Amino acid sequence: MNEADYKELKKGGMMRQAEAGFFSVRLHVVGGRLDTKRLRAIHDAAVRFGRGEVHLTTRQGVEIPNVRQDSLASLKEFLAPSGVGVGVCGPTVRTVTACQGCTVCPSGVIDSPELADAVDREFYGRPVPHKFKVGISGCINNCMKAEENDAGIKGWIEPRWVGSPCTFCGVCQAVCPTKAITTSSDGDALIVDAERCIGCGDCIACCPSGGMGEKSRGYRLFAGGKFGRMPFLGKKILGVLGTKEEALAAISAVLEFFRAHGKPRERFGDTLQRTGFPALETYVKETTGLP
Amino acid sequence: MTTPLLDITGDVCPMTFVKVKMGLQRIGPAGKLNVRLKGEALKNVISSLKTEGHRIAGVEKEGELFLLEVEKKHE
Numbered sequence: 001m002n003e004a005d006y007k008e009l010k011k012g013g014m015m016r017q018a019e020a021g022f023f024s025v026r027l028h029v030v031g032g033r034l035d036t037k038r039l040r041a042i043h044d045a046a047v048r049f050g051r052g053e054v055h056l057t058t059r060q061g062v063e064i065p066n067v068r069q070d071s072l073a074s075l076k077e078f079l080a081p082s083g084v085g086v087g088v089c090g091p092t093v094r095t096v097t098a099c100q101g102c103t104v105c106p107s108g109v110i111d112s113p114e115l116a117d118a119v120d121r122e123f124y125g126r127p128v129p130h131k132f133k134v135g136i137s138g139c140i141n142n143c144m145k146a147e148e149n150d151a152g153i154k155g156w157i158e159p160r161w162v163g164s165p166c167t168f169c170g171v172c173q174a175v176c177p178t179k180a181i182t183t184s185s186d187g188d189a190l191i192v193d194a195e196r197c198i199g200c201g202d203c204i205a206c207c208p209s210g211g212m213g214e215k216s217r218g219y220r221l222f223a224g225g226k227f228g229r230m231p232f233l234g235k236k237i238l239g240v241l242g243t244k245e246e247a248l249a250a251i252s253a254v255l256e257f258f259r260a261h262g263k264p265r266e267r268f269g270d271t272l273q274r275t276g277f278p279a280l281e282t283y284v285k286e287t288t289g290l291p
Numbered sequence: 292m293t294t295p296l297l298d299i300t301g302d303v304c305p306m307t308f309v310k311v312k313m314g315l316q317r318i319g320p321a322g323k324l325n326v327r328l329k330g331e332a333l334k335n336v337i338s339s340l341k342t343e344g345h346r347i348a349g350v351e352k353e354g355e356l357f358l359l360e361v362e363k364k365h366e
Contacts, residue, residue, distance in 0.1 A: 169350035171357065175334040205338040208347030208359075 013087035014072055017065065024065040025075060026087035031098030031116035032060030041082035049075040059095045061087060088125040096120045098136040099143045108138035109155030109217055115244050119251060128255060129262030140200045147225045147233040150268040151251050156220040157201030158240045159212055161190040166211025172203035216240045219247035223254055223280060224269040232269040237281045239291035246290055253284040298327045300356055307332040308339060315363050326359045333357055
């Protein structure tokens with residue numbers, strides 16, 4: 001087997017091990033969710049084709065290590081009926097990570113697994129200049145570390161000062177973690193600084209009078225993050241996106257931009273260092289019409 | 292009858308939360324409880340009071356401290 005063949009196998013989720021002739025097989029998992037039927041099939045496959053163990057990856061995936069090269073095809077066939085696919089590697093859109101989202105977590109603002117499934121359906125395994133990771137956090141607590149992903153999403157609550165019921169009690173200003181709420185110079189209005197606001201919604205949850213209300217809740221996109229040898233935190237682009245469809249359209253446009261401007265084996269964050277973030281934001285706004 | 296005052300400025304979570312809950316147990320429905328608090332307790336106590344259906348009828352700011360007038364839910 002030559003290097004090109006190994007590369008092809010790797011793209012298909014079969015990673016050559018240090019020990020000659022053995023592969024670690026990456027499985028297709030979305031947002032770390034597996035039903036018991038799939039878990040059982042993975043268990044049986046690890047016993048039959050591996051050494052009876054699995055590796056839980058950093059991105060909520062599962063790999064079956066120690067599979068002999070001549071068993072790779074049979075392993076794939078064995079898993080297929082239970083709905084377990086083999087994963088991807090190489091310059092592709094990788095495993096989509098997600099928290100449990102608003103249907104399970106009391107802090108959740110968005111349905112992260114639902115968006116993860118949609119992103120997976122649309123983009124998983126698609127070719128890009130270099131690996132591209134998408135992570136979805138349901139709220140600002142950011143368990144999925146949105147900024148460490150090439151495209152990260154956070155559930156976001158955007159506050160709006162409503163006015164009349166407000167008694168200027170000062171609670172919202174005291175609880176705001178970034179001190180984004182100030183009183184206007186003539187003292188008759190509160191101003192929320194959208195740049196400083198981190199979308200936690202604490203000001204709304206704590207408002208005794210109803211003077212601080214919700215302007216919108218939805219998806220906030222961060223682009224260009226990565227970890228590895230040279231870590232870089234992604235930056236917020238666009239406004240708060242109101243629907244899953246808008247979030248998908250934004251991610252799609254981000255991928256188009258990466259394909260158009262990224263060099264082979266260049267991470268998206270490095271591409272953005274060259275082009276600047278405004279170029280990406282302008283492109284996404286123009287092609288999608290999003291705010 | 293004067294409204295009882297509960298001072299939790301020296302407490303940290305979860306005692307802030309527990310003391311307010313116990314304070315509210317000692318009064319009847321729609322009764323009032325004054326709570327003096329600060330810092331982290333402000334967020335946790337107010338949001339949980341609202342979630343449980345109580346009302347913050349009044350707020351007074353005393354420098355870094357806040358004095359809440361809590362009205363227990365009507366039931």
